[in-house]
Structures are given as structure tokens and as C-alpha cells.
Amino acid sequence: MTSFWNSSLWVMFAALLASCAGSGTGSGTRWSSGRDVWGHRPGPKGFTTVVIDAGHGGKDSGATSPCTGQREKDLTLDMAKRLQSELSGNFKTILMRDDDTFVDLDDRVSRANRLGEAVLVSVHFNSGPSRLRGPETYYWRVDSFGLATRLQRAMSATSPGESGNRGLVRRRLRLTRNPEIPCVLMEGGYLSNPEESRLIADPTYRQKLATSIASAIRTQATIGDAGTGPLPRPIYAPPSRPNDARE
Numbered sequence: 233m234t235s236f237w238n239s240s241l242w243v244m245f246a247a248l249l250a251s252c253a254g255s256g257t258g259s260g261t262r263w264s265s266g267r268d269v270w271g272h273r274p275g276p277k278g279f280t281t282v283v284i285d286a287g288h289g290g291k292d293s294g295a296t297s298p299c300t301g302q303r304e305k306d307l308t309l310d311m312a313k314r315l316q317s318e319l320s321g322n323f324k325t326i327l328m329r330d331d332d333t334f335v336d337l338d339d340r341v342s343r344a345n346r347l348g349e350a351v352l353v354s355v356h357f358n359s360g361p362s363r364l365r366g367p368e369t370y371y372w373r374v375d376s377f378g379l380a381t382r383l384q385r386a387m388s389a390t391s392p393g394e395s396g397n398r399g400l401v402r403r404r405l406r407l408t409r410n411p412e413i414p415c416v417l418m419e420g421g422y423l424s425n426p427e428e429s430r431l432i433a434d435p436t437y438r439q440k441l442a443t444s445i446a447s448a449i450r451t452q453a454t455i456g457d458a459g460t461g462p463l464p465r466p467i468y469a470p471p472s473r474p475n476d477a478r479e
């Protein structure tokens with residue numbers, strides 16, 4: 233019962249917001265810069281800032297590879313720095329953390345929400361049954377679909393093998409739903425898969441991944457959503473809360 237009333241209230245609230253927003257967003261066929269609560273618009277083009285979020289940190293180690301012993305929080309920081317150096321010639325880059333500190337997910341969201349012409353890329357590595365292998369990319373907002381598609385394609389082209397992985401996934405997470413700028417969460421591969429975890433332990437492979445991800449971000453900034461297929465449908469859903477899902 234509670235959830236029924238919650239969802240009914242959200243539908244009413246969403247309808248009210250949509251009717252208020254209507255006059256300001258016009259036809260919605262062009263990229264409009266800046267923040268947007270729902271993200272029901274085409275993906276960004278011409279953005280100038282990339283916020284790079286190294287997942288986990290400090291007391292939160294994330295996943296640990298049973299094979300190499302490497303911790304997700306160290307690998308995500310390494311990847312974030314590689315991405316920053318790949319992108320810094322073309323964009324202003326902001327690292328959500330640049331050392332081994334814990335940053336709460338809601339703090340990450342509020343930091344992102346202080347920025348205008350930016351996109352947020354959250355970097356993670358995955359964990360699951362050992363047979364699963366390959367990259368995955370999560371998005372929620374319509375304006376994040378094109379970038380997510382490009383990132384998934386780029387990582388997939390770099391990854392030498394995939395098995396049972398989910399690929400591109402629309403999922404409401406705190407870092408895919410709550411930021412008011414386009415945002416994606418990428419999983420660079422499974423630390424729980426012995427072969428992939430050994431590959432991820434190799435700095436040359438991580439550099440290859442970073443180069444391909446940076447190239448996908450530059451393409452999105454240059455041509456927007458062109459070539460990424462039809463946009464997904466807008467979904468009105470409440471912000472993601474800590475007990476909705478992990479990550």
C-alpha cells in the first residue's frame with residue numbers, strides 16, 4: 233500500500249513538473265546546456281567540462297580481485313587519472329577524488345550539481361560470478377544514453393573477450409539518476425573473472441581502455457548523439473536512495 237501511494241504521488245508530482253517545465257524547454261530537439269533535473273532531452277554536444285569520478289575510496293574498497301588481490305578503489309583512481317591526462321587537452325577536467333579518500337555518493341551528486349556545461353563519468357570495475365567477463369555501462373537519463381552507448385562500444389571494442397555481461401544497462405542508481413547533468417557509470421570489466429582481472433592488472437590494458445573512453449567522450453562532444461540510435465523513453469522516477477541499490 234505504501235508503495236502504491238508513493239508511486240501515485242510521484243506520478244502527480246512528475247506531471248506537475250513536466251507541465252511547468254514545458255514552456256522553458258521548447259521542442260526539446262536541440263541540446264540545451266546546463267543542468268536539468270530530469271534529463272529528458274537529447275544528449276550533450278559541445279560540453280566543456282568532464283567530471284571524472286573514481287568509484288569507492290578510503291574505507292570503501294569496492295570489489296577485490298580474488299586472483300590478483302587488486303582493489304577496485306585503487307584501480308578506479310588509476311583509471312581516473314589516466315582519463316584525466318587523455319582528456320585535459322580538450323576539456324576542463326575535474327576529479328571527484330584524487331587520492332584514497334572516502335566520498336559519500338550524495339556528496340558526489342551535489343558536487344556534480346554545482347556544474348553547468350559538464351558530463352559526469354563514474355569509473356568502476358565489476359564483480360560477480362567468475363564466468364562473467366566484459367565491460368558494462370549504466371545510464372538512466374535520456375540525455376546520457378548517447379554517451380553511455382559510445383562508452384560501451386569503445387570499451388567493448390577494446391575488451392578481447394566478453395561472456396554473460398550485461399552491456400549497456402538502463403538503471404536508476406544514485407550516480408545515474410540524481411545528478412542534474414548527463415552522467416554515466418562504467419564498469420571496466422570483472423575483477424571476479426580470472427582472465428579479465430589479470431588483464432586489468434596490466435597498466436598497458438588500462439591505458440588502452442582510458443584512450444578508447446576518452447575518444448568516445450570527444451566524439452560525443454563533437455557530434456552529440458549522432459549514430460547512437462533512437463533515444464530511450466523518458467521515465468519519471470524518484471531520486472535513487474541508499475536502500476534502492478548498491479553501487
Ligand SMILES: [Zn+2]
Nearest residue numbers: 287294356357
Ligand atoms: Zn564499484
